[in-house]
Amino acid sequence: MASSICFMRLSSSVPLPLRCFHGVRVSPSPMTVSLKKKLSSSKTLSGSPLVLPKSLSPIPSPSQKASKLAVFAAKGYKRKTHKASAKRFRVTGRGVIVRRRSGKQHLLAKKNTKRKLRLSKMHPVSRSDYDNVIGALPYLKVNRKAT
Template sequence: MAVPLARLSLPRSPSLAVSAGAKNRPAASLTFPAKSFFGAPLAATAVSVASPLPRNPANSSPLAVVAAGKKGYKMKTHKASAKRFRVTGRGKIVRRCAGKQHLLGKKNTKRKKRLSKMVQVNKSDYDNVTGALPYLKVNRKAD
């Protein structure tokens, strides 16, 4: 059962504006305010939205849009280097000695004990290590 739109009685409200010459036209020609898909008014309609933040009348100059500066890319940590280097409490970079992984039968105990200790990375290699580990907190002035 279809009811024609002309016979429907729509309540008159200020939001439903009827044009001047539309009194004799069918109800389908009513002009409604433009709405977006979600029911919010589009930018073409003049709707004032109150800001939740109070405005300071002393600084009531027109708002200037400032483009946010580009921060660039995040520096990435080289994960293999992160597993090999540590920083001491004083900010020195230390590493393990090479030669303690395999073929230990022919190495004497004194040599294996010496290779077990952590040693400081040479100062000339600090740039290489800090390049691979950008967030490492290094004290370059440490002895």
């Protein structure tokens, strides 16, 4: 949780830390009050310095070199996969896009066994359709040289 430090003046000249949690002030412990009265310097509060560490400091130190700062180029937009196409196309081990043949869904009684077996097998996508399939499936691992 982020908290800020508030100061409250007592009769002494030493400021005492009060922790503020979303507008609610919490008083310091009696041990902290007795320690603060004994301290001659108010540079540290409850044992921790008020200065930010160098790693959290927004101002770069002179010891940091400009060569250590890396600038990353902005990436392009993420493309979405067309989910209907993802269910219809697969890639073989050699990177060839394959699809199913049409005509195997209904009216199977009048089709002979040899025809139904041929329609069951996967068929490679023609080269003229490669650009359309790859456009719908941008993250598909495809061998473009395969035919």
